[in-house]
Amino acid sequence: MSPKRLEAFSDGVLAIIITIMVLELRPPAGAGFDGLRDVVAKLLAYLLSFVLVGIYWNNHHHLFRLVERIDGGVMWSNMALLFCLSLVPFATAWFGEHPGKQAPIISYVVVQLSCALSYTAMTLTMLRIHPPDGLLATAIGHDFKGKLSVGLYLSAIPLSLASPWVGVALIVTVAVLWLVPDRRVARTLATKDAGPGAGVSAGP
Amino acid sequence: MSPKRLEAFSDGVLAIIITIMVLELRPPAGAGFDGLRDVVAKLLAYLLSFVLVGIYWNNHHHLFRLVERIDGGVMWSNMALLFCLSLVPFATAWFGEHPGKQAPIISYVVVQLSCALSYTAMTLTMLRIHPPDGLLATAIGHDFKGKLSVGLYLSAIPLSLASPWVGVALIVTVAVLWLVPDRRVARTLATKDAGPGAGVSAGP
Amino acid sequence: MSPKRLEAFSDGVLAIIITIMVLELRPPAGAGFDGLRDVVAKLLAYLLSFVLVGIYWNNHHHLFRLVERIDGGVMWSNMALLFCLSLVPFATAWFGEHPGKQAPIISYVVVQLSCALSYTAMTLTMLRIHPPDGLLATAIGHDFKGKLSVGLYLSAIPLSLASPWVGVALIVTVAVLWLVPDRRVARTLATKDAGPGAGVSAGP
Amino acid sequence: MSPKRLEAFSDGVLAIIITIMVLELRPPAGAGFDGLRDVVAKLLAYLLSFVLVGIYWNNHHHLFRLVERIDGGVMWSNMALLFCLSLVPFATAWFGEHPGKQAPIISYVVVQLSCALSYTAMTLTMLRIHPPDGLLATAIGHDFKGKLSVGLYLSAIPLSLASPWVGVALIVTVAVLWLVPDRRVARTLATKDAGPGAGVSAGP
Numbered sequence: 018m019s020p021k022r023l024e025a026f027s028d029g030v031l032a033i034i035i036t037i038m039v040l041e042l043r044p045p046a047g048a049g050f051d052g053l054r055d056v057v058a059k060l061l062a063y064l065l066s067f068v069l070v071g072i073y074w075n076n077h078h079h080l081f082r083l084v085e086r087i088d089g090g091v092m093w094s095n096m097a098l099l100f101c102l103s104l105v106p107f108a109t110a111w112f113g114e115h116p117g118k119q120a121p122i123i124s125y126v127v128v129q130l131s132c133a134l135s136y137t138a139m140t141l142t143m144l145r146i147h148p149p150d151g152l153l154a155t156a157i158g159h160d161f162k163g164k165l166s167v168g169l170y171l172s173a174i175p176l177s178l179a180s181p182w183v184g185v186a187l188i189v190t191v192a193v194l195w196l197v198p199d200r201r202v203a204r205t206l207a208t209k210d211a212g213p214g215a216g217v218s219a220g221p
Numbered sequence: 222m223s224p225k226r227l228e229a230f231s232d233g234v235l236a237i238i239i240t241i242m243v244l245e246l247r248p249p250a251g252a253g254f255d256g257l258r259d260v261v262a263k264l265l266a267y268l269l270s271f272v273l274v275g276i277y278w279n280n281h282h283h284l285f286r287l288v289e290r291i292d293g294g295v296m297w298s299n300m301a302l303l304f305c306l307s308l309v310p311f312a313t314a315w316f317g318e319h320p321g322k323q324a325p326i327i328s329y330v331v332v333q334l335s336c337a338l339s340y341t342a343m344t345l346t347m348l349r350i351h352p353p354d355g356l357l358a359t360a361i362g363h364d365f366k367g368k369l370s371v372g373l374y375l376s377a378i379p380l381s382l383a384s385p386w387v388g389v390a391l392i393v394t395v396a397v398l399w400l401v402p403d404r405r406v407a408r409t410l411a412t413k414d415a416g417p418g419a420g421v422s423a424g425p
Numbered sequence: 426m427s428p429k430r431l432e433a434f435s436d437g438v439l440a441i442i443i444t445i446m447v448l449e450l451r452p453p454a455g456a457g458f459d460g461l462r463d464v465v466a467k468l469l470a471y472l473l474s475f476v477l478v479g480i481y482w483n484n485h486h487h488l489f490r491l492v493e494r495i496d497g498g499v500m501w502s503n504m505a506l507l508f509c510l511s512l513v514p515f516a517t518a519w520f521g522e523h524p525g526k527q528a529p530i531i532s533y534v535v536v537q538l539s540c541a542l543s544y545t546a547m548t549l550t551m552l553r554i555h556p557p558d559g560l561l562a563t564a565i566g567h568d569f570k571g572k573l574s575v576g577l578y579l580s581a582i583p584l585s586l587a588s589p590w591v592g593v594a595l596i597v598t599v600a601v602l603w604l605v606p607d608r609r610v611a612r613t614l615a616t617k618d619a620g621p622g623a624g625v626s627a628g629p
Numbered sequence: 630m631s632p633k634r635l636e637a638f639s640d641g642v643l644a645i646i647i648t649i650m651v652l653e654l655r656p657p658a659g660a661g662f663d664g665l666r667d668v669v670a671k672l673l674a675y676l677l678s679f680v681l682v683g684i685y686w687n688n689h690h691h692l693f694r695l696v697e698r699i700d701g702g703v704m705w706s707n708m709a710l711l712f713c714l715s716l717v718p719f720a721t722a723w724f725g726e727h728p729g730k731q732a733p734i735i736s737y738v739v740v741q742l743s744c745a746l747s748y749t750a751m752t753l754t755m756l757r758i759h760p761p762d763g764l765l766a767t768a769i770g771h772d773f774k775g776k777l778s779v780g781l782y783l784s785a786i787p788l789s790l791a792s793p794w795v796g797v798a799l800i801v802t803v804a805v806l807w808l809v810p811d812r813r814v815a816r817t818l819a820t821k822d823a824g825p826g827a828g829v830s831a832g833p
Binding site: 430431434437438441442445448500501504507508512518522523526527528531532 | 636637640641644645647648649651652654655656657660661662665668676679680683686687690694808
């Protein structure tokens with residue numbers, strides 16, 4: 018089974034997921050600037066989700082450059098990741114409509130957590146059919162960032178019960194964590210071309 | 222006529238079909254957890270449809286790896302399949318809004334049945350222009366799974382009149398039937414690379 | 426300028442156009458079979474548009490197999506075609522909601538006419554930068570079907586004023602005209618591989 | 630990092646952005662021609678946005694033909710451009726619903742300005758990793774059109790306060806500016822094939 022068409026299909030689904038979120042930004046009813054006030058929270062929620070899905074696309078892209086073969090397990094674990102990511106627009110819409118409210122933020126975190134866990138599951142099904150000392154295994158490595166992200170999401174659930182804004186802060190932290198260029202990756206990139214795959218992992 | 226662009230177009234349509242279903246998951250009106258209760262049935266209906274469309278994508282992908290040429294008949298039978306699959310979001314939305322009600326479930330089964338039949342029709346138009354002892358013919362074979370799926374859908378229609386949940390159970394059975402890895406496929410895979418096409422058939 | 430990316434972009438837009446039409450098929454409010462009655466007209470309107478857009482995709486696909494180069498003129502005439510085609514979902518929605526009413530049917534015909542004319546305009550901008558005795562020129566030829574389609578659309582406008590159903594019949598005629606396999610094309614196909622391009626023209 | 634998949638992903642997102650705008654064109658409530666009157670303004674707003682996004686696609690396409698390598702900076706500046714462009718459907722919907730009103734037009738200009746600036750930012754991140762005397766640097770050059778567009782957008786903001794229609798006129802001017810074939814580009818095209826990239830710049 019060749020990874021090419023799976024990659025193209027995933028790109029298509031990711032492009033749709035990242036774009037349909039904008040359909041939630043309804044134009045204000047009136048024609049005055051004050052109508053934009055209600056849009057601001059939704060716009061920020063959309064921006065956050067855009068960045069998080071963008072990070073997944075980026076990591077997915079790097080990961081698949083190192084994948085040499087796929088099987089039914091990889092195919093379906095990739096499908097599971099796409100399913101979880103497809104729930105992001107739903108969670109974003111609720112979160113953007115009720116900024117700072119407990120239930121929407123916890124739901125948002127749970128969706129992001131499911132994405133991170135399914136991404137990890139996908140890398141594990143990939144490792145099973147790749148050599149343990151190959152490029153893919155080296156690149157995934159200990160997956161520190163992935164584990165840290167899962168930890169941050171897990172702690173965001175109870176902490177959002179105390180204050181929803183702490184939950185928001187933790188999600189933003191995860192996004193920043195992945196946006197900041199990785200010095201280790203940059204170093205690997207400088208030494209060899211296969212480098213960009215280094216550090217690919219469980220996504221945000 | 223080359224199958225490449227038909228495959229890319231089909232991938233695009235399938236990616237859109239599988240993703241727009243999530244637009245039916247409207248965020249609850251309130252900001253409390255109890256608002257999620259209404260979403261659960263829709264989410265499960267979406268998950269079921271996601272898996273069924275995913276199986277079609279998977280089978281379509283395998284099938285096209287073995288297709289050497291296409292003609293107008295294949296082109297239009299593929300279009301017919303895409304048309305039937307594009308009705309899945311509609312059927313899912315109705316089914317998810319009225320869980321356990323007769324008419325929505327029977328409609329859902331009818332749409333799935335039309336997908337399975339058009340998939341079979343597509344394989345038949347393909348076989349017409351391929352050698353009867355070629356890879357494609359071998360891979361499609363007796364298409365036991367495809368025939369079984371059609372049989373299960375056909376029996377689901379009258380049985381849903383008795384109890385809609387029996388219909389749901391039969392649809393889930395079809396999905397599981399296709400998700401469970403096929404030992405025969407795995408064996409073929411092990412012996413030669415063309416193997417993943419083995420067992421491709423009428424989809425769920 | 427290479428035609429490859431223009432083709433891929435057009436495929437993406439066409440895949441979206443053909444699929445978002447299904448978003449108009451709203452699930453009935455109730456859970457009974459009688460709710461489906463209102464859906465029937467919309468479903469038939471969707472089927473008609475699906476076939477017409479499918480014919481464009483098919484013709485576009487054949488045409489681009491013979492195109493050797495493109496320039497800004499081709500690029501923008503292709504964009505104009507995509508713009509006209511993107512109005513099909515709108516026209517379909519109105520037409521499906523008011524079956525047999527004058528204004529929606531005439532609007533539908535006008536949109537289809539604009540698609541046919543912009544397709545013709547695109548072929549003309551293509552011919553300008555291709556040899557007059559080349560494959561593309563031969564394939565487009567006198568474009569009898571294209572001219573006939575434009576004529577049928579033009580006559581459908583006044584005739585719909587008399588009876589909207591005559592307009593519907595004429596649109597269906599155009600669709601059938603393009604669906605019926607072209608004996609001339611089949612013959613060309615048999616003699617050489619460049620054949621599928623033969624008869625490509627102004628679409629429905 | 631190879632530019633191919635980034636290009637394909639961007640194409641997917643652009644195809645979706647350019648097409649979902651049509652979802653705002655709701656069919657009129659009644660079945661009479663007078664219902665179309667409200668659609669006209671939305672249709673014109675859609676046409677304008679279609680052309681502007683089309684120009685971005687065109688420039689993006691030319692630019693990437695000259696790009697030899699990308700890095701994380703290019704990846705994320707491309708994502709920022711896609712984010713800004715994804716706000717165009719929102720701005721178009723508001724603008725089309727309230728033609729000639731200040732706030733929607735200024736919002737529309739601000740979104741277009743953000744697109745132009747993020748396109749410029751993307752070209753700058755690209756130049757950083759390409760030779761200063763290479764094809765890309767030559768093609769981008771002084772980017773006169775890009776700077777002029779930014780200037781026109783900037784002046785459109787205060788001028789729309791005086792009269793919103795001046796703002797509309799300035800946006801249309803930018804669109805025309807990019808649609809009119811560039812004599813310099815045509816000349817470069819005639820001398821060498823890398824020519825189409827000449828003049829690629831900050832978009833509308």
